[in-house]
Amino acid sequence: MSIWLVKNKVKVLLIMFVFQSIQLGFAQSGNTSIIEKIQQRGYLIVGMTASDQYPFYYINSLGKFDGLDVDIAKKVASKLEVDIQYNREARSFNGLIPLVVNRDIDFVVSKLSRTLARAKLVNYTEPYIIFRQALLLNRIKLAQAGISEHKIPTLLANNFTGDIGVIENSSYERYAKINFPSANVISYHTWEQVVEAGITGQLFSVYRDELEILKVIKENPSSNLTLKPVVLSDQTDPIAIAVHPAEHHFLAYLNIVLDEMYIEKDIKKLLTLYKQ
């Protein structure tokens, strides 16, 4: 065999060259970028939770599917020159993670919080909006305790012992126990119940992200007379897009799209920009 190889060097080299090319060819198709797949497919598959989240993805009063996340998805689709298909199977935010890992969806843009637990499984873009944690304080209870605005930091940062209303089994139930260890944390089944207790004056405070807090004021117009929003500027909740952990090129691409888009970061302005 070896004598044959030496005697027919040119033929051997040719055969090796052909095999290498075939192998390279296979390697290329095995590593086809998700971008190419999407373009070949003709549509983008975007993952969002089943229930609407105003102002990120929701049906507006004109019946149109609108919101910040919808605009981001549309931008990516238009840049790739494809259509969009929305996958709304996930019943919870955590439910979106397996979908992107299993490549059922191309990416998640769904008011998704960037947490370390999730980051072990998926790749996150840079956050495109950063929420801060916030509270709604009862103005009347503040006035009765003689606490004016400049005294609020002292009240909250030093052994706050008042009531804090939160949603049960939410991240804010956990944050409340960590940030306000001496406070009386009261958990309710739904956000509506928490808000009700806050408005009717049963609680000293209510705790969630600044968007939901400001939404309470917006949706219950007369509540600003009795409830004071307070933002904790050093406690953050970053929102980002999630992709499959192997898709580095796609991740870089999405980061560029986000960078080039104008995204309203101000929560108050966001609420007026997208009309219910």
Place this chain on the structure above:
Amino acid sequence: MFKNSVIRVLTNPMTSILAMVLGGLIGFANNELGVKLSVYGEMYQLLLKMTVIPILVSAVITSLGRFVSDYSMKKMLGKIVFALVLFSFIYSIVGIGIGYIFRPGDLSEEDRSIVSEQISLQSEVFNMELETIVEESSQQKEIIDFLLFVIPANIFEALSENHILAILVFSILFGLALGAVPKKKGQKIQSFVIIFFLEIYSVFSNMVKYIIMVLPFALICIVSSEIANSGVSLVLSSGKLIAIFYIFGTLLMIINTIFLSMGTKVGFFGVTKYMLYPSLVAFTTRNSIASMSIAIDVLKDKFKFNHKYVQSTMPLLMVLGRFGNIFYFALVSMFAIQLYYVQLSAGMIVFLCIAVVLAGLATSGANGFATLGVLSIVMEPIGVPFETILVILLIIDTIVDPLRTTLIVHTNTIISALLHRFFIKETETKIGESS
């Protein structure tokens, strides 16, 4: 003479009223012009403001100097203080009573929403850092801190920083001390100082008179720019408070006028006619010190009162008689209590009556929206969130301020006239007769 008739036309109240109507029409019909004219209105207000401190200082010093040195005036001091206290508490109690009966703070759900929305539009959301170490700042505001705040270490610093209360404290102390310097035979020093300040007073008061002569033109600019800029919705929601204030404030002025005019030759309408010009000046300029000069002239020329008496009593009254503010603060307290469904107790009502008078006193010499902050001493002890109330008050202040100033000027003028009528026996003049 042409000049005299021009002056007569310009200073006629009807001219000013016509000017206001014209300004209103311009502002309504041509928004842009109205906004452009606002600069001239501001210029005018600044000119008047320029005269406030000189008049205030010179008037207070000379008036108090006289009170201490002149025996006949000394007798009046007790009566003046009594009248001030009496009227202050009457206005406070009446204001609280009217607020209690007519309920300005009972807003419909819709009005509450509008008010609430305005508050969130006008105020930034409060940001704080949870993890910075915050020191317990013992910022308890005691009375002693207030006194420290109000006594000027450097009078020239107080003058240049427009720190009105400190300037007042200085003027009062200076005037009292000046009057107490014993008159040595032949020594003219004390008289010289009093004459110096009297001259300053008459110079600036003349300046005011000339400035007021062009009031009609300024009114066209001021009113047109305000109509062009007005924001209607919050005004309508707090309309009840504004309406109650205007109706009952005017009623108080009418009652005072009736009280003064009883048994006089000119009667109610005569007195009203005399009072019309100073009231109009107060209403349109919102400057009680500038209006004081006009009121003093009316008391001297129209009512024919003793000049020394008028010159001495009016500054003191104008500075300490904050009746418009007292009445408004009383109504506002009830408004806030009703808005926040605070339970009223008898003790709270007594506290309110006194606190409102004190708050009114703390606005001495100053005017306008800067004085609204003193209401915190009324609101905080009764557990009303003052932050939100303040926002509402600041927005409606342009509408309320004219009547507040007019009430102050009108009531003080009436008190001065009443005291003169009942206690000054030297000249025995009846109102309307020439001496």
